Amino acid sequence: MTAQAQEKGASAPVYAPSAEFAANAHVDAEKYAQMYETSVKDPEAFWREHGKRLDWIKPYTKVKNTNYSFGDVSIKWFEDGTLNVAANCIDRHLKDRADQTAIIFEPDNPEEDAQHITYAELHRRVCRMGNILEDMGVRKGDRVVLYMPMIPEAAYAMLACARIGAIHSIVFAGFSPDALGARVNGSDAKVVITADYAPRGGRETALKSNTDQALLHCKDSVKVLVVKRTGGQTTWIEGRDYDYNEMLLEADDYCPVAEMRAEDPLFVLYTSGSTGQPKGVVHTTGGYLVYAAMTHQYVFDYHDGDVFWCTADVGWVTGHSYIVYGPLANGATTLMFEGVPTYPDASRFWQVCEKHKVNQFYTAPTAIRALMAHGNEPVEKCDLSDLKLLGTVGEPINPEAWNWYNDVVGKGKCPIVDTWWQTETGGHLLTPLPGATALKPGSATKPFFGVQPVVLDPQTGEEITTTAAEGVLCLKDSWPGQMRTVWGDHDRFQSTYFEQYKGYYFSGDGCRRDADGDYWITGRVDDVINVSGHRMGTAEVESALVAHAKVAEAAVVGYPHDIKGQGIYAYVTLMNGIEPTDELRKELETWVRSEIGPIAKPDLLQWSPGLPKTRSGKIMRRILRKIAENDYGSLGDTSTLADPSVVDDLIENRMNKG
Ligand code: WT7
Numbered sequence: 001m002t003a004q005a006q007e008k009g010a011s012a013p014v015y016a017p018s019a020e021f022a023a024n025a026h027v028d029a030e031k032y033a034q035m036y037e038t039s040v041k042d043p044e045a046f047w048r049e050h051g052k053r054l055d056w057i058k059p060y061t062k063v064k065n066t067n068y069s070f071g072d073v074s075i076k077w078f079e080d081g082t083l084n085v086a087a088n089c090i091d092r093h094l095k096d097r098a099d100q101t102a103i104i105f106e107p108d109n110p111e112e113d114a115q116h117i118t119y120a121e122l123h124r125r126v127c128r129m130g131n132i133l134e135d136m137g138v139r140k141g142d143r144v145v146l147y148m149p150m151i152p153e154a155a156y157a158m159l160a161c162a163r164i165g166a167i168h169s170i171v172f173a174g175f176s177p178d179a180l181g182a183r184v185n186g187s188d189a190k191v192v193i194t195a196d197y198a199p200r201g202g203r204e205t206a207l208k209s210n211t212d213q214a215l216l217h218c219k220d221s222v223k224v225l226v227v228k229r230t231g232g233q234t235t236w237i238e239g240r241d242y243d244y245n246e247m248l249l250e251a252d253d254y255c256p257v258a259e260m261r262a263e264d265p266l267f268v269l270y271t272s273g274s275t276g277q278p279k280g281v282v283h284t285t286g287g288y289l290v291y292a293a294m295t296h297q298y299v300f301d302y303h304d305g306d307v308f309w310c311t312a313d314v315g316w317v318t319g320h321s322y323i324v325y326g327p328l329a330n331g332a333t334t335l336m337f338e339g340v341p342t343y344p345d346a347s348r349f350w351q352v353c354e355k356h357k358v359n360q361f362y363t364a365p366t367a368i369r370a371l372m373a374h375g376n377e378p379v380e381k382c383d384l385s386d387l388k389l390l391g392t393v394g395e396p397i398n399p400e401a402w403n404w405y406n407d408v409v410g411k412g413k414c415p416i417v418d419t420w421w422q423t424e425t426g427g428h429l430l431t432p433l434p435g436a437t438a439l440k441p442g443s444a445t446k447p448f449f450g451v452q453p454v455v456l457d458p459q460t461g462e463e464i465t466t467t468a469a470e471g472v473l474c475l476k477d478s479w480p481g482q483m484r485t486v487w488g489d490h491d492r493f494q495s496t497y498f499e500q501y502k503g504y505y506f507s508g509d510g511c512r513r514d515a516d517g518d519y520w521i522t523g524r525v526d527d528v529i530n531v532s533g534h535r536m537g538t539a540e541v542e543s544a545l546v547a548h549a550k551v552a553e554a555a556v557v558g559y560p561h562d563i564k565g566q567g568i569y570a571y572v573t574l575m576n577g578i579e580p581t582d583e584l585r586k587e588l589e590t591w592v593r594s595e596i597g598p599i600a601k602p603d604l605l606q607w608s609p610g611l612p613k614t615r616s617g618k619i620m621r622r623i624l625r626k627i628a629e630n631d632y633g634s635l636g637d638t639s640t641l642a643d644p645s646v647v648d649d650l651i652e653n654r655m656n657k658g
Helices: 019-024 029-041 043-053 085-089 091-097 119-135 152-164 177-187 207-215 244-250 286-299 317-329 348-356 365-372 399-409 490-497 538-546 582-595 621-628 645-652
Strands: 064-067 074-077 101-106 115-118 143-147 167-170 191-195 198-200 203-205 223-227 241-243 265-271 279-284 307-310 333-337 360-363 389-393 416-419 452-456 469-476 505-513 519-524 528-531 534-537 551-561 565-574 604-607
Touching (some): 043 286, 101 152, 101 348, 119 244, 143 177, 152 317, 152 333, 177 207, 177 582, 333 348, 365 399, 469 519, 528 551, 538 565, 565 582, 582 604
Parallel strands (some): 307 360, 389 416
Antiparallel strands (some): 198 203
């Protein structure tokens, strides 16, 4: 994107879509305006039409039945239709695409061969996995936890669950045994699918051994299906552990599809919130797939024959919607990468793009910043001429990173789609459409079809109706990809998302809408922090810290971090008589890693003899945030503190002095 760059008043530069891109795109500016209008004026008619992108076993007659009234929140789409997700992602493509590559697998080790899995092969693999799960006793409606490396078997397992009507719950392979155990129990899973080891960045995580540890805290009846990834040594519990590679030889190549109702759950995915332990976000079958597929096609302007690469892990919602379900529902070729951006070196992403002739590339700002730090040479030595579009997700992208992505990676010719969405939303809500939307570095720009963002005054809860506005970001009305409930706790669903601002879905993000109606996400307004594009509840890290015998109290906040976006800053008060030492600091870091996972490890940990509290004992996080941000000159009102001297000590000993 270069030619159309223009300075708009004092505001950000604007990059209009090139005429060439717009001419070949699914949607240009005119079509966007027209489609958006019908989508919000008559959602029923709009989605009745677009629901047809799927193959239904029994077509729906009802389209939208949604209610945001607090106490009675209920979200249903296409409710009387039946379908199967695996049939939509595989079987229906066999007629025309049996020999087309569905999944390109690029292993962690570049010396190891890539795999090209055709739709016909995907069908066989998923059928066999479905039969294996049925042999293990999995039935429609049962939960299956996946704790997997980024290998094709992870996609087979997801689709096999969908095929037989089981509900999968993926736990990111970077989570600890404790976190895995909690999710197995939380969803009352019958089976855990894992691998012996997960190679990543030249190292290996012992997934099977982590699973063994996790299951010490779970029901004895939970079975384990083990995929041999490296063939390394593992322990084996006869009767509980099943060898996938062995069962594969016996498994039948055909497995019938289960007829599912549109509102039957497809998956549960645990995500962090502002309070308590992670909650199980529930997505259902029909609406989710319609939305994931449609956003994949329009937002990335995916065309037949393109190679699409989303660098996320299937352990996050991005991997669910844009590695597996969206692309495969569209009959696309989707790339699965097992590794990390910087192994064996900082040109790995670009080498993979070159090797597999990637057309659309979708990653996170944290990866872009990390790679940018290695300069242009690792990018420039690769042939990126097949790239047509770039995307980002997970956190606001800073203009420097946007410009580098645009200039160095995209050579000024690839539109950048900055997609704002959440685990809860199933797919993109705010995003440019590359043939239609003028881009602004750092802005997620405009709503997708059917999405009605509103900016509310955080104090009054009133909608701000002027175009230029700043406040909290909420959504009016529903879209098909929206989460339906919290697994096992509908009250928590209602109170988390529909209580604070009645009649709206509350996103937890703050935003600014500029005079052109473009949205700029300003970050979370709750106690959730965003570390390298991963959501972390400060309450979770705090409860991990206080679970340590030497810790009396802990408070965790986010602070700006050059690469990660936000870093984790922990204030820790030790038990009486315990000496703060560097050794103890390391012990606590290791402790948090083992309680939650490496992504939760505090970046900065400050010993705090006291924490700033109100007289009623409430920790004043606002002050802790300011100190962590090294912005203690503007602490605001501290007069309500029980002991103001605590603050002086915290400032004196702050860890973030730069
Ligand atoms: C939170 C959701 C949805 C996939 C990845 C994360 C932040 C996400 C953007 C963006 C600014 C973004 C928000 C959101 N976020 N995308 N393009 N610009 N912020 O999913 O773990 O559910 O996190 O990520 O704060 O609420 P998630």
